[in-house]
Amino acid sequence: MATTIKEIAKLAKVSIATVSRALNDDKKVKSSTKKLIKSIANELNYNPNLLARSFVTKKSNIIGLVMPDIFGEFFMEIIRGVDEICYNHGYYTMVTSSHSNRSMVEAIVDYMSKGIVGGLILMTPLVEDDVKKTLASSKIPLVVISGKSELQKWDSISIDNFNGAYSVVDYLAEKGYKKIAHISGPQKNNDSIQRELGYRQALKNNGIEINKSWIVTGDFTINGGQAACETLMKLENPPEVIFASNDMMAIGCYVAARHLKLKIPVDFAVAGFDDIFVSQFLNPRLTSVHVPIYELGTNAAQILINRMNGNNDPIQNVKILTELIVGGSC
Amino acid sequence: MATTIKEIAKLAKVSIATVSRALNDDKKVKSSTKKLIKSIANELNYNPNLLARSFVTKKSNIIGLVMPDIFGEFFMEIIRGVDEICYNHGYYTMVTSSHSNRSMVEAIVDYMSKGIVGGLILMTPLVEDDVKKTLASSKIPLVVISGKSELQKWDSISIDNFNGAYSVVDYLAEKGYKKIAHISGPQKNNDSIQRELGYRQALKNNGIEINKSWIVTGDFTINGGQAACETLMKLENPPEVIFASNDMMAIGCYVAARHLKLKIPVDFAVAGFDDIFVSQFLNPRLTSVHVPIYELGTNAAQILINRMNGNNDPIQNVKILTELIVGGSC
DNA sequence: TATTTGAATGTAAACGTTTTCATTGCGTGG
DNA sequence: CCACGCAATGAAAACGTTTACATTCAAATA
Incomplete structure (x- = not known):
């Protein structure tokens, strides 16, 4: 032994x-x-023996990372960022997802109550009321990675969705497009909500009136994007360009274009959000909003570790800035 | 409390x-x-209190997952698979990578010696001698996910690289291609080695002689693939089709084609390996070998958990079968 | 010299759980 | 009616570490 x-x-x-x-x-x-x-x-x-040590000190250097799902490069980058910081500080990273058959709350409670993790990073685009209630009872420090800053409650990191969306739509307007459509994400998803707000504000500031039939609800998937795109292009008065709330749905637009035998960007143009890895290999390259996801992870982990070491500064709500990536898709 | x-x-x-x-x-x-x-x-x-429990029983229901890097969908899918099984059995998943500045060995030792994890999943395309030595001294059960079955030493899961490569090259030969080139992966990488062997065997069985100038070493990256492709296409006697050892390098071929103003598949054709997510959106769709990576993770976790529960069956060396995906790239 | 100080180390409790080894008490067979 | 066995429970040790409190010893102060 x-x-x-x-x-x-x-x-x-x-x-x-x-x-x-x-x-x-x-x-x-x-x-x-x-x-x-x-x-x-x-x-x-x-x-x-870290078990013995944690047991007696009642402190654990294991950080729990709870996500709605473990899929795709977004979550991957978050994990990578968290792991990097954890490793540098001698902490360990434990990951889980809500696994479709259990709620986010159960996943969180499981992590909080077993005494294994000493701090929690919660990644979710939507902090629902029951989750809030659970978090409020937490005895261990936690950081939220979310679509929206949960001001004055917990430390949080979020993407500047509003300005990201604003920047791309503003760019489209400046380029001369007038008929700018939007495929939004799920209704209650904060990322989606903020991006739609940015879209609307950009139109307003450019003196373009909003056409409700040009705003379609999607679900952040390729199929959803494809369906939404086909709906839009079959309108009597179709838009010139579609701003999809994420790249996946923008890819759906590419698929729809192939189906409808339309050419991007001549028949209609497309822009997305997230700038996922695939996007640079689409033909033409997708115009999108780059999000430094990795930094979301590193920031969250850094703040959390500081808290676990007794940092008592006021609550931080960090916003990660985005960057417009111009491709040939519009 | x-x-x-x-x-x-x-x-x-x-x-x-x-x-x-x-x-x-x-x-x-x-x-x-x-x-x-x-x-x-x-x-x-x-x-x-799981800490107290693990402490006294000397058993931990935390599974450590050590990978060379945390990047891209390959690792993501592994994590997802492992997490799924762990969750179903009440186990926890702890992940880390070797973080470039430490060796795989250090990462493993760290996980093994602290008493936190009760079982280990090691994912690496190459089990080097020092790693072997470290693993041999392990007191906790472990499973290796590798490019090659490490027979009779540890439970292992590996991709059937040989037959996967064979199947795609055989398909190319049957289609009538005679000049079939290969961009291999890193020299010592087992995945790469097995795939090259499959390539050679398929040529042999189809009565095609091997042309050494048509076998170029790559590094599994897009840039490496691009460089290799340009080298090949600038030969006096360029090949008709390139079988890249992974999809990333196949993408590099697409990039090279754009540069050289050549059209896939008319000027030259391409096939890859892995069938990563991007591949289905390339234009034309990449012909590739699909690997059920998720199952690599679930299998590894399942075997490990069985061992942790006292299973004493003989060492298992599972090979995961692949599937040929035919696209328009050849 | 007697007393205080403080640096260096030791003693032992504590953490929450499992588990070995009693102990109790009751029913059954002789 | 005694002894035996067995089911149910209890007492206490053990795991490896940290830490509050106690102790020692020597140097410094009065």
Whole structure:
């Protein structure tokens, strides 16, 4: 079995308390004994039993990352970002999703109540009331990655959806497009809501009136985007360009174009949001709004670790800025 | 603080031992007391402290998943598969990568020695000697997801790279192509090696002689694929079709085609391996070998959990079968 | 010299759970 | 009616670590 401080204590002829202190760099230990203990620990290849330590200190350096799903590069990048920071600080990353058959709340509660994780990162485009209630009772620090800053409740990171959408629609208007349609995401999804607001504001500021038949609700999937696009292009008065609330639906527009034998960007133009990996290989390249997802993860993890180390600064609500990527699709 | 078995014991007027037994469904507890204890536990919203439990039992229901990198849909799908099975069995998934600045070995040792994880899934295309040595000393069960079955050492899951590559090259030969080139992956990468072997065997079986100048080493990246493709197409005697060892490099061929103003599949054809998400949206759709990556993850997790539960069957070396996906790229 | 200080170390409790080894009490067979 | 066995429960140790409190010893102060 693995070596324990007991064995080190025996060899160093000191008590386990001294060993513990020495290994934790307590100032009260004479530097000579400290050196001795450390060298013995090294020799024996000692590794502290983190379970025992967490158990007694009631602190865990495991960070729980709860997501609605584990799929696609968005979540992947989040995990990567979180893991990177965790690794740099000696923390561990535990991931899970709500697994369709359980609610987000159950997933969170599971993580919070077992005593395993010492901090929580919750990634969800929509913080529902029951989730809020659960979070409010949390004894461990947590950070929310969300579509919208949950001001004054928890630390949060969110994408600047509004300005991202604004920038792309504004670009379209400046380019001379007048008939600008929008395929939104799910109704209650905060990312989607904010992006639609940005769309509307950009139209307004450019003196373009909103045509309700040009705003169609999608579901963030390729199929949804395709259906929405076909609906739009079959209108008596079809739009010149479609701003899809995410790239997946924009890809759906490409598929629809092939079906309808229409050519992008000559017959109609397309723009998306997220700038996912695929988008640069679409033909023509998709104009989109780049989101530094990785930074969402690193920021969340950094803030959380600070909190876990006792940081008591006021609640932070970080907004991650986006960048317009211009392709040949419009 | 959270409720403990002590409080339950007090309320039920029994000892903590009985509570522990009752909650663990020990047969020796009278069913009436068991019922009482469980109802009280329920009432108090009791959750066992997993740290304490793992600490005393020396078993952890946390599975460590170590990967060379956390990037792209391949790893994402693995994580998803592992998480799904873990969730279904009440296990937890902890992920990490080797983070470029530490070796795979360090990452593994870190996970093994801290007592946190009770089982390990190691995902790597190449099990090097130092890793082997480390794994050999492991006290906890582990499963390897690799490019090649490490027979008789550890349970392993691997992709049937050889037959996957064989099937696509055989398809090309049957279609009438004679000049079939290959862009391989990194030299020591097992996935790459097996795929090249499949390529060679398929040529042989179809009576096609191997032309060494048509085999170029790539690095699994888009840029590498592009460079390799340009090298090939600038030969005096360029090939008719290129089989790239993965889809990323196949995408590089598309990029090269654009540069060279060549048209796929008329000027030259392309096939890949992996059937990544992007591939279906390339124009024309990429012919590739589909790999059920998700199942790699679920299989690995399932085998590992069985081992953690005391399964002592002989070592398993599972090979995951592939499927040829025919697109318009050849 | 007697007392105080403080640095260095030791003692032992505590964390929540499982588990081994008693202990109790009751029914059954002789 | 005694002994035995068995079902049900309890008492207490154990896991590895941290930490509050106690102790020691020597140097510094009065």
